[in-house]
Amino acid sequence: MLNFSFLQMKHQEKPSEENLTELTEFVLLGLTDIPHLQWFLFGLFLVIYIIILLGNGIIYLITKLDPTLQIPMYFFLGNFSFLEICYVSVTIPRMLMNLGTQRRRISLVACATQMYFGLMLGATECFLLAVMAYDRYVAICNPLRYSLVMSQKMCIQLVAGSWISGIPVQIGQTCQIFSLSFCGSNRINHFFCDIPPILKLACGNISMNEMLVYIVAVLFVTVPFLLILFSYTKIICIILKLPSATNRAKAFSTCSSHLMVVVLFYGSATITYLRPKTSYSSGTDKILSLFYTIVTPMFNPIIYTLRNKDVIMALRKFLCK
Template sequence: MRHQKQSQEENLTEMVEFVLLGFCDVPHLQWLLFGLFLAIYVIILLGNGTILLITKVDSTLQTPMYFFLGNFSFLEICYVSLTLPRMLANLGTQRRTISLVACATQMCCVLTLGATECFLLAVMACDRYLAICNPLHYPLIMNHKVCIQLVAGSWLSGVPVQIGQTFWIFSLPFCGSNKINHFFCDIRPLLRLACGETFMNEVMVYGAAVLLVSVPFLLILISYSKIISTVLKLPSATSRTKAFSTCSSHLTVVMLFFGSAIITYLRSNNSHSSGTDKVLSLFYTIVTPMFNPLIYSLRNKDVIRALRRLVCK
């Protein structure tokens, strides 16, 4: 018993880095994946960067809806830059190690920006609700000061919870394997490596997911139920089409992001598998940021006109 405890402590002191396995189970596809993810990263940077630029410089897009959209595009750039560059480095160099401090920092930042995205999508839904259901008071309620406060609140909302959650998880003893079967440091793959009792950590993960994912999602559902109810009462078919078109882009992004996030963090432990987790994580960390500019530009005539003006200049 004493020898086993001593061996465990020795392993604990040596655990100063982890190995991100990523997609090492398909070695023959490493360079194909490198090229694919590099192309996706460039598309994300160019697409979201363009949306961010036109919402700042085009005078016709100086409204609360596009102010939130610009912040959302900036958030997507930050979010994807936390995972894709390291994934590309791992694929290109085959050096998959990450220090314990870097792993903790990455996990905390990914979780915090994920919470920011949840709340910012909820804010955008509430903005559409006020614009459609209360148009007369909308300019007074959604003034510039309120917009800044809502965005700041979205960025800061998840910081205390995720810092606490990261600290608690990395306080656990990691005395077994140091190989994380994922392409970034995420909660569940790390919990699988911890030895000792992790029940309270699992409870905390569910609690944080309910608070930071389910609550914004419920706000979005309530907002859209009110919007749909109001739009269906409009007498003109043209007015109904216009109202729905302003919401369809946002609703598409919501379903992509929240669908994968809810399945990842709120399903039971028995149904978790490393392969499924990696695929679902790709949706909310890479696929959503990639399609965000396409969804908003192809479905929005104001954005298309602003892009044309930018190209002409």
């Protein structure tokens, strides 16, 4: 997951070039600072992982199988639920293995692979949330043209673009980070391979790498957020002009679930990655990352089922079968 806070860190002193050693593996420290709770944490994260798989899996299935949910909004919701399953599967299985076996070593290739998929899926989530906001914008601001604009072909193109657009950039970013020389300790003070803790182990001047990461963050995080902000500004302006309170409530209900997910997603990202430099600590960073990468995906199915009558009805029919 993209992390901006490392731009605020001071470069630590690096060993001289003659002291460099070629690292072939890292050690993910994870939550080793609380050794007496390792098995409790294993059980807790296993339960959370099962809840995420079941919750998002059921939403994905009902959006594909229920005839009443065969509209663009639920097509995007199904893809979003599938994305959440993929995203948590990048980090939680490795963390469960580390907690269960206490073998925390991860090869250079495995670490790079985990970082790449985390970055790529994180970028996809940003784009997909923007696509879902655009869908609500068209539905509320241009209802007469909705079926024409959001055709099946357009929906597939928007989803495919969300998944594909981040692939080449994140491959390049991962390669340029792992092409750096690493020196000294091979211990990553985190529970997964993320950019900031990896860069802390790199030798020499990494300011150019930090700048490239920042540029990618602006493109893949800030731009989609501005699109979401623009869409909901237009939506709110239109809704407030509706003469009937009933129509206003109905219009708000069609986009409230997505808006809550957007607030939760970007709110947790802001707390995690843009908090003041003075409040930074690796322990706090790990706890907030747990919330960002694990707890938030667990809440998304709950938000959509509790706030959406169509999903509740489809879920009841699905459970009855």
